[in-house]
Amino acid sequence: MVKVKKNLKRKRTESKNDDITPKELPAVRHSDEPIEKKRKWINKQRVLVFASRGINHRDRHLMEDLKKLMPHHKPEAKMERSKTLNVINEMCEMKNCNKAIMFEGRKKQDLYMWLSNIPNGPCVKFLVENISTMAELKLTGNCLRGSRPLLSFDPTFEKEPNYKLLKELLTQIFGIPKNHPKSQPFFDHVYTFTILDNRIWFRNFQILSEDGAVAEIGPRFVLNPVKIFSGSFGGVPLWENPFYMSPSKYRRKIQLESKNKYVNRLQQKASAEATRPGGDSYQLTPLEDIFKGNPLKKAQELSKNK
Numbered sequence: 305m306v307k308v309k310k311n312l313k314r315k316r317t318e319s320k321n322d323d324i325t326p327k328e329l330p331a332v333r334h335s336d337e338p339i340e341k342k343r344k345w346i347n348k349q350r351v352l353v354f355a356s357r358g359i360n361h362r363d364r365h366l367m368e369d370l371k372k373l374m375p376h377h378k379p380e381a382k383m384e385r386s387k388t389l390n391v392i393n394e395m396c397e398m399k400n401c402n403k404a405i406m407f408e409g410r411k412k413q414d415l416y417m418w419l420s421n422i423p424n425g426p427c428v429k430f431l432v433e434n435i436s437t438m439a440e441l442k443l444t445g446n447c448l449r450g451s452r453p454l455l456s457f458d459p460t461f462e463k464e465p466n467y468k469l470l471k472e473l474l475t476q477i478f479g480i481p482k483n484h485p486k487s488q489p490f491f492d493h494v495y496t497f498t499i500l501d502n503r504i505w506f507r508n509f510q511i512l513s514e515d516g517a518v519a520e521i522g523p524r525f526v527l528n529p530v531k532i533f534s535g536s537f538g539g540v541p542l543w544e545n546p547f548y549m550s551p552s553k554y555r556r557k558i559q560l561e562s563k564n565k566y567v568n569r570l571q572q573k574a575s576a577e578a579t580r581p582g583g584d585s586y587q588l589t590p591l592e593d594i595f596k597g598n599p600l601k602k603a604q605e606l607s608k609n610k
Contacts, residue, residue, distance in 0.1 A: 347481035352392075352401040352422075354380035359409035365437040366415075367407055369523045373508070374478070375450045375486035377405075389418075389537035396422040403477050404536075407432075414551045417527065418537065419473055425535040426542065428473060431551070433503070436524040445510035445521035447493040452480045453508075454494040461499065466532060466543045470504070471497075493521060502547045503528045 353371055355364065371377050378399045383392070383406075396404050406418040415435070420427035455478065461471040478495055480487050491511070498505045504527040509518035532543040549557075 345481065345483045345485065349376055349403060349476060349479075349481050350399070350401040351377045351403040351405060351477055352380055352396050352399050353377045353405045354383060354395075355407035356383045356409065357385055358412060359407055359415060360412055362435055362437065363407055363409060363415045363432075365439060366432075366435050366523055366525060369438050370405070372449065373453070374480065376480055376484050392420070392537050393423050405477065406537075410551075416530075419477055420536045421473065421476070423536050425533060425539055426469065426473070427533050427536050427539075428470060429530040429533075430504075431528040431530055431548070433526040433528055434524065436522065438522040441520075441522040441524065443520045443522050445493075445508075445519035447510050447521055448488055450486055451488040451490060451492045452482070453478070454491050454511075455479055456494055456496045458497060458499045461497070466529075467499065469532065469542075470529065494518065502545070 351374060353367065353374065355367055359367075371379065378401050380395060380399065383395075389406075392404055392406060396402070402422050404418070404420045404422055406420070408416040408418065410416065415432040417430045417432050418427060419430070455475055457471055457474075461467040474497060483489070493508060493510050496505075496507045496509065498507070506523075506525050506527065508521045508523065510521050511517075512519055528548065529545050530548050531541050531545070533539045534542050
């Protein structure tokens with residue numbers, strides 16, 4: 305028995321909408337009218353966010369929080385300690401990224417953050433202090449994932465040239481490009497960069513209403529600038545923070561202060577023992593009690609005794 309193949313092709317039907325009239329353009333157009341342009345992704349900033357081996361769990365959670373806030377980031381595995389910082393430029397080239405955020409851990413307790421413009425620089429090295437992640441804070445603020453932030457900078461950023469450079473670098477890295485495929489086309493939160501005590505304080509707030517009401521979302525961290533280099537992850541130092549103290553020196557200073565505190569306590573105890581009066585400090589006479597209390601009663605008692 306021979307099987308007959310069925311014709312599975314559908315018959316092409318003629319469309320009923322043959323009478324399609326083209327849209328007529330206006331005969332006259334004023335020069336003041338803006339030309340409608342297609343939505344195009346022009347600012348193609350891509351940020352490579354990764355870390356080196358040696359960071360602890362809190363530093364890793366901070367990196368994941370920043371990834372959630374940056375839809376224009378590209379992830380990367382941890383970098384081995386044997387590799388030099390110049391390899392990062394090649395990694396960014398392979399990932400087609402023109403910015404980079406690299407977290408570097410030291411002694412499993414100190415965290416450094418590198419912000420760099422690939423491939424020609426400049427780059428900045430920060431010491432990250434006072435880290436508080438979103439999971440730790442549990443704040444009431446919330447924002448839609450992928451929404452664009454407003455960037456608010458302290459007026460001090462316009463006073464000194466090193467802060468002007470930092471402002472431009474932070475704007476290009478943390479600012480989400482317009483019409484990015486993974487972003488939402490509106491603003492519902494704001495990043496604040498405030499300079500206090502020669503450090504940059506980062507906060508993230510949700511915009512509740514148009515009158516300026518906000519609620520904090522998190523994370524929180526403080527950036528202590530160390531150096532600014534002319535190249536990407538290297539080059540000539542353009543600026544160095546004169547107020548910077550390494551965490552090892554700071555911990556050593558605290559240990560010395562605590563040691564001196566113990567030595568001072570022993571010295572105070574020894575001086576107190578040496579100056580403490582021993583025995584009778586002076587000879588007591590029986591007539592010293594005459595002028596204590598009521599003198600009339602004392603006189604009457606003395607007269608009775610006689």
